[in-house]
Structure formats: structure tokens, C-alpha cells
Amino acid sequence: MNKKNIQSVYTSILSLICIGLILFTSACKRDYEAPLLVEPIYNGPNANITIAALKEKYSNITDPKVIDEDLIIKALVTGNDVSGNIYKQLYIQDETGAINMGVDQNSIYTTFRAGQEVYVNLKGLSMVKYGGELQIGFTGTNANRIAWEIFQEHTKVSGWPNAANLSPLEVDLSKLDASMVNKLVIIKNVRFNNGGINAYAGGTATVSEVVKDANGKTLDVRNSNFSTFAKEILPKGKGTLVGILGRYNGGWQLFLRDKTDVIDFDGTDAGTTPTDPEAGEVIFNETFGDGTYPSGNRPKIADFTGFDMKSPVTYTEESGSADIRTATGISASVWFPANKDVTLKIAGIQTVNKADLTLSYQLVPNIYNVGETTNLNAMKVKINGTNYTIPSTQVTINSTDDRNKYYTITIPNIAAAATSTIEFIMTGADNAFGFRLDNIKIASATAGSGSDNTIIVTK
Structure with a gap:
């Protein structure tokens, strides 16, 4: 075979190989083409229970x-x-x-x-x-x-x-009930206690980070160290959370589905946000800080340094019985133990040239078992020498939803003074279970319209 014939045969072989490769490639391409999507249709029995x-x-x-x-x-x-x-x-x-x-x-x-x-x-x-x-x-x-x-x-x-x-249910942390368990919810105007400081879950385990609403009511936000946003820093300021509202042994929890459930946090520090227009000018606001104080770390009033309101305001409790503590669903507050005579005295509140003052505070009765009952009038209040008695307000545990409820007491038109003193007085004979005191506020107008758990005090 001469050189020309050999070249012709070689060219023919190359052509056949190329054609084969093209056909093979086309066949492979057809094998991996995605099928047309078909909307799934359920053909089974109809639902018969909610x-x-x-x-x-x-x-x-x-x-x-x-x-x-x-x-x-x-x-x-x-x-x-x-x-x-x-x-x-x-x-x-x-x-x-x-x-x-x-x-x-x-x-x-x-x-x-x-x-x-x-x-x-x-x-x-x-x-x-x-x-x-x-x-x-x-x-x-x-x-x-x-x-x-x-x-x-x-x-x-x-x-x-x-x-x-999906339309999340807007909820108030002071009004959670059993019908909301595992629902998709939206919670507005809350602030992470450790916003701008902690990561969502910076360690090697699922953790709880606490958020607090404008009334001081708290909620645990459960964050997994395996989540895609675990190492990101908690947002600073007030904002909105969406998520699944769970409950574990009576304690409420929120589970974020992903980072998009964290919405519009404004980046402000605590205490620097504009005053609530319904509350007027807030002159005094004590929440007992954002710390956590479980068993073994419950400072007495004389030893506590986390007060929101500093000098010249002073806090005294002479019996040494009261302390600062936290619990599931309850932020830092003053614990008034059962069967003890306890008086918490807050002095040095600057109210000079202020008029139309209203005092509000929150009580959490320490009743837990169904059938237990107590009365909010176990705590008396003295303001600038004037005694105020809470009207008889019986509270009872009818179900687990009644545990750890916050009750807001509002005293309008308090006695004026240049420097005000408030005394919260609890006698052991009236206090069989214990109470927690939290979120004490003095404002120059009404402290808001309150809620179903608000008690208005009159002289």
C-alpha cells in the first residue's frame, strides 16, 4: 500500500472515531437530561381528624x-x-x-x-x-x-x-398558652440579653440565649452548635423573631428555623431606645439587669451590683432574706421567700419637678401545683411615707399554663417629692409560697394600658 492510500485509510478511521464519539456523547447527554417536573398529587383518603x-x-x-x-x-x-x-x-x-x-x-x-x-x-x-x-x-x-x-x-x-x-401567629410573652405549643409564631420588640456579645451557639452544644420584651418577660431561644449561623454574633438592640414556639416541662422555648427568622434588630444599646409614647417620660426603670442567677449564684441585695439604676439610688433589705435570682421563663428579679418578713427599700429616686407620676411593677407568685392559691395583696407598698394596699386579688393554679405568670400592679398619682423612696413590704404571715418582684417603673404619665393581668391601685 502506498503512502497516499495509507493516509486515506487513516483519515477514514479518524472520521469514524469522531462520529462515534459524537454519538456516544449525545447518548450520554440524553441519559442525564432531567425529567419534566410533575406536581405531586395526593390521591389517598381525606383527613378525618385535626x-x-x-x-x-x-x-x-x-x-x-x-x-x-x-x-x-x-x-x-x-x-x-x-x-x-x-x-x-x-x-x-x-x-x-x-x-x-x-x-x-x-x-x-x-x-x-x-x-x-x-x-x-x-x-x-x-x-x-x-x-x-x-x-x-x-x-x-x-x-x-x-x-x-x-x-x-x-x-x-x-x-x-x-x-x-404560612402566617406566623403574633404572640405576647405574658399571654402564652397551651394552644400555641409548636406553632409558628412571631414575637416583636424583643432584645437579646447578650446581643452584640455572645454567638448564637459558640460552644459545642445547644444553648439557650434569653430575649426580653418591653415588659421584662423573657423567653429562651434554643440554638444548636450545628446550625449554619451558630458562630454568628447575636444581634444588638430590639427586633423581631419568628420561629417554632416549643414548651419543655412547662418552660417556653423558641426554635429559629434559619437566620431569616431574625428580623430588623436596630443595633441600639439597652436603655437608649426612644421612650414608649404610651409610657410618657420614664424617670425610673429597674429590671435587675440581664444576668442569670441560678441556684448557687443568688446575690443578696447588699451584694448585688447589676442594678439598672445607679447612684444616687440605693437599695436596702435589712433582713438579708431577699436575693436576686432567675428561673425558666423568669428574668432576674427579687425573691421574697415564703414565711419571711421582708422589706425592700429603694431610695434616692430623682423626681424633682415631676408631676402626674405613676408607679408600676410586676409580681410573680411562686405557686406551681394545680389548686395552689395566693393573694397579690400579700405585698404592701409605701411611697414617700404614704401606704398603698393592693386590692384583694386571688390567683390560683388551674393548669400548668397558670405557672410563672406576671401580674402588673399600677399605682397612679403617687405622692410627689423631690427625691422619692419606695418600700415593698411583705409579711411572712401573708406569704405562704414566696413572690418575685420585677420591672419597677416610675413614669410621668400612664405606664401603658397594661394587660389582662394588670391591677390598678387606688388610694
Whole structure:
């Protein structure tokens, strides 16, 4: 074969190889083309029970209970593990209530996104009570979580997810109740105690960071060290939080779904925000600081240095019985122990040339068990030598929702003086359970319209 013929054969072979490569590439491309998306349609049985009715049906269980009825709920996904702050849980909600499902799987959010409508066939799953609250799980598995394969069999999506269908419930921290457990909520005008200082979860574990509202009511915000925003610094100032409102053994908690649930914090320091127009000019405002004082770290009044109001204001309590402490859902406050005579005296409050003054403060009675009762008039108040007696106001624990309630007492038209002194007087004979005193305020006009738990005192 001559040189020309060899070149011709070589060229033909190269052409065949190229054609083959083109055909192979085209075939591979066709193999990996994404299929057309088809909207998921649920064709199973209709829902026949609401979340509220489900929780009522199993309200008295103590151990996990297998559901042996053909019960089906329809709900929207409100919370998932999109940021890692919620772990192996899916939160769902209908028009009556909300509940969480324990799922033994990561990255649930890729299928069950916020705003996704789901149908859950409950037969064969279990109702579980954890931390005093009901959830849907599977008996006998790790942490009663539902295995992923079983979860997919029982939980079906319907239609495309639409987060616009979710409307968070706006809540007041002083008015939380059982109907709100596990709901998607929005809380406005709150401030992180450690805003601008701590990370959301700077260590190696899930932590609680406390937020406080304008009335001093607090809430634990639970942050996982595995969340995508764990190492970011808490925002400074006042702002709005959205999240899942949980409750564990009676203590309220908020779970952020991701960083977008932290909204419009203004970056101001505590005490530098504009005065609430409803409160007029605030002359004195004592919240006993933002610290935490659990058992073993409860300073007496004489030893406490975290008062908001400094010199020339002085704080004395001669019996040495009262201290500063915190508890779940209760910010730093003065503890008046049961069966003790205690007088907290605050002097040196500058009220010169101020008129139409109103004093307000909050009491938390230390009653815990159903049936326990006490009276807010156990505490007497003396202002600039004038005695004020709280009207008889009996409070009773009718359910766990009645624990740790703040009651606001408002005394308008207090006696004027250039320098004012307030004495909070508790006699042991009237105080069988103990009280906490917090959020003492003097303003030159009404201290706001109050709430259902406000008691107006008249001379």
C-alpha cells in the first residue's frame, strides 16, 4: 500500500472515531437530561381528624401509645432542618394546632419544605409525650423517631410547597398558652440579653440565649452548635423573631428555623431606645439587669451590683432574706421567700419637678401545683411615707399554663417629692409560697394600658 492510500485509510478511521464519539456523547447527554417536573398529587383518603383533636385524644398518655385507628391529618410544614438548628424533627400545623414529628433522617427539608401541604396516615405510628408535650413518633426506635422509610410511607406531599401560605401567629410573652405549643409564631420588640456579645451557639452544644420584651418577660431561644449561623454574633438592640414556639416541662422555648427568622434588630444599646409614647417620660426603670442567677449564684441585695439604676439610688433589705435570682421563663428579679418578713427599700429616686407620676411593677407568685392559691395583696407598698394596699386579688393554679405568670400592679398619682423612696413590704404571715418582684417603673404619665393581668391601685 502506498503512502497516499495509507493516509486515506487513516483519515477514514479518524472520521469514524469522531462520529462515534459524537454519538456516544449525545447518548450520554440524553441519559442525564432531567425529567419534566410533575406536581405531586395526593390521591389517598381525606383527613378525618385535626391536630387539636388528636392531641386531646391522647392528652392523658404517659408512655408511647401506638395509634391503632385509621386517623389522617392534613397540615402544612412550618419547621424543618434547613439550617441544622432543628434536628430530626418536622413541625406541622393546621388551623387548629401544631405538633412535631420525630424523624430519623437528616436533610428532611429537601422534600418537606416550609409551606408544603402533607397528609399523614397515623395508623401504626405512635403518640409520644416528651418533656410534657405530645409528638408523633414510632415506639421502640431510637428516641421514638420514625425510620425514614416508614415516615415516607405514612407522610405524603400534596402540591408544590408555598411558604406564602404560612402566617406566623403574633404572640405576647405574658399571654402564652397551651394552644400555641409548636406553632409558628412571631414575637416583636424583643432584645437579646447578650446581643452584640455572645454567638448564637459558640460552644459545642445547644444553648439557650434569653430575649426580653418591653415588659421584662423573657423567653429562651434554643440554638444548636450545628446550625449554619451558630458562630454568628447575636444581634444588638430590639427586633423581631419568628420561629417554632416549643414548651419543655412547662418552660417556653423558641426554635429559629434559619437566620431569616431574625428580623430588623436596630443595633441600639439597652436603655437608649426612644421612650414608649404610651409610657410618657420614664424617670425610673429597674429590671435587675440581664444576668442569670441560678441556684448557687443568688446575690443578696447588699451584694448585688447589676442594678439598672445607679447612684444616687440605693437599695436596702435589712433582713438579708431577699436575693436576686432567675428561673425558666423568669428574668432576674427579687425573691421574697415564703414565711419571711421582708422589706425592700429603694431610695434616692430623682423626681424633682415631676408631676402626674405613676408607679408600676410586676409580681410573680411562686405557686406551681394545680389548686395552689395566693393573694397579690400579700405585698404592701409605701411611697414617700404614704401606704398603698393592693386590692384583694386571688390567683390560683388551674393548669400548668397558670405557672410563672406576671401580674402588673399600677399605682397612679403617687405622692410627689423631690427625691422619692419606695418600700415593698411583705409579711411572712401573708406569704405562704414566696413572690418575685420585677420591672419597677416610675413614669410621668400612664405606664401603658397594661394587660389582662394588670391591677390598678387606688388610694
